[in-house]
């Protein structure tokens with residue numbers, strides 16, 4: 261289900277496949293698949309339809325040249341901007357170049373053109389195909405291409421990237437930076453057709469912004485050549501087994517209790533958001549536990565039971581600890597108590613900051629027998645790993661995996677392309693959600709949802725996958741309704757999460773019939 265592979269594994273699959281095929285076969289298949297994808301994007305080609313193909317020095321350029329030849333043979337107006345030394349091309353890419361040269365495609369010689377920018381902007385392109393670099397990019401784009409890529413990124417047409425948007429690291433989703441640490445450039449594609457298998461860097465960090473809609477072309481490679489994958493794209497299929505309709509013969513005790521612990525002075529709202537989410541996403545009973553004085557009740561959600569944290573016996577509940585907890589001595593005490601309880605635990609926000617700052621707490625987390633689920637954003641992850649936030653973002657998959665292994669906890673590393681890591685190294689990357697979630701309190705809502713699912717008996721891995729998926733889907737639904745991305749508030753997510761969870765559950769019940 262939705263497997264993804266790092267570059268090194270893609271290369272192995274590629275080699276195994278090539279051993280059984282005539283030379284150049286995979287490139288020809290990639291070029292054909294790219295041409296089909298281009299035609300689908302153009303939809304109704306007409307006389308003014310014009311396609312610009314950027315072809316680089318390696319085999320990604322070869323794919324582009326194959327697609328250029330196909331599209332030109334179909335009678336479309338194709339221009340090729342070639343950035344390659346034919347003497348250094350692979351045999352397959354040379355063949356592709358010959359085919360493109362033999363077609364009606366026009367070649368723009370960038371070395372003979374003073375102002376390539378002017379050439380690019382002088383034509384109203386219907387489509388740009390980016391075949392500059394793929395998974396072979398080892399250093400930032402060369403200077404000559406900076407300007408071209410910036411110009412392409414300013415065009416208002418469909419941009420189809422082949423394999424990977426040029427400049428993007430397919431493993432990490434980072435733009436390949438220059439030696440001095442300066443920001444490199446990468447093509448911002450509206451669509452990406454990626455070859456052989458999906459790649460993590462297309463879906464996390466800058467990947468979602470640069471790759472656009474991703475489709476996979478397996479190039480006819482036999483399934484047997486694909487090893488088991490440790491990385492998947494999150495999808496309801498991965499947690500469908502836990503989407504169970506409720507029995508008539510049930511009561512509130514059947515769906516568990518959640519305690520949300522946090523809410524130091526001035527930060528009570530974080531607890532309220534998480535607790536309301538837990539209540540509206542199916543927990544049988546929800547306690548909102550505050551470090552300082554608790555409000556008598558929550559007038560918008562009077563079902564919540566408001567308590568002072570140190571007076572609540574949460575030993576038989578799923579516990580969410582951290583939202584607005586602060587890092588005081590009292591906060592540390594209640595955290596220690598929660599860590600020592602044999603209860604499913606969601607560790608969020610200040611609970612993570614406290615753990616990051618104290619090795620004795622770290623040790624207790626690693627020794628817990630009951631399940632732990634950590635929900636750090638990159639800065640919290642940095643504190644937990646003793647790194648900088650920038651270092652976490654450089655390889656989010658690796659960071660999430662390390663955290664899970666080090667803390668013996670399932671980890672949700674938040675941000676665009678949230679990475680979920682299991683203790684055994686299993687990874688899922690979440691494909692939905694949007695920047696509307698970049699608002700105060702949306703993490704509290706996610707933590708509350710995690711708590712609700714754990715209280716209802718979900719296994720921790722499935723709970724993490726489902727919570728992240730539903731959270732992203734709720735934000736997408738709200739944006740589609742015009743409620744966000746700008747100005748979406750975290751509380752608005754809660755009823756949409758509830759309908760999302762009910763809808764998925766009902767759909768799953770139908771599928772099981």
Ligand SMILES: NC(=O)C1=CN([C@@H]2O[C@H](COP(=O)(O)OP(=O)(O)OC[C@H]3O[C@@H](n4cnc5c(N)ncnc54)[C@H](O)[C@@H]3O)[C@@H](O)[C@H]2O)[C@@H](O)CC1
Nearest residue numbers: 286287290318319320393394395396397398399400401423
């Ligand atoms: N090998 C195969 O079997 C297949 C490869 N395919 C395509 O081939 C691509 C990989 O091809 P390559 O390994 O040739 O790599 P790329 O085409 O991504 O380009 C890398 C080439 O540019 C050079 N290079 C790397 N960084 C550079 C930089 N910053 N400035 C200038 N030159 C730089 C490298 O030395 C190499 O020659 C894939 O992404 C995919 O598009 C597909 O055709 C499918 C089959």
Ligand SMILES: Nc1ncnc2c1ncn2[C@@H]1O[C@H](COP(=O)(O)OP(=O)(O)O)[C@@H](O)[C@H]1O
Nearest residue numbers: 637674675676694695697698700701702703704
């Ligand atoms: N640009 C974005 N795209 C997708 N999801 C995002 C984006 N920014 C934030 N999110 C999500 O929003 C939530 C924010 O959580 P967090 O940073 O803990 O905020 P808070 O502490 O204010 O609740 C996380 O689930 C994160 O993955």
Ligand SMILES: [K+]
Nearest residue numbers: 390393424426
């Ligand atoms: K590319």
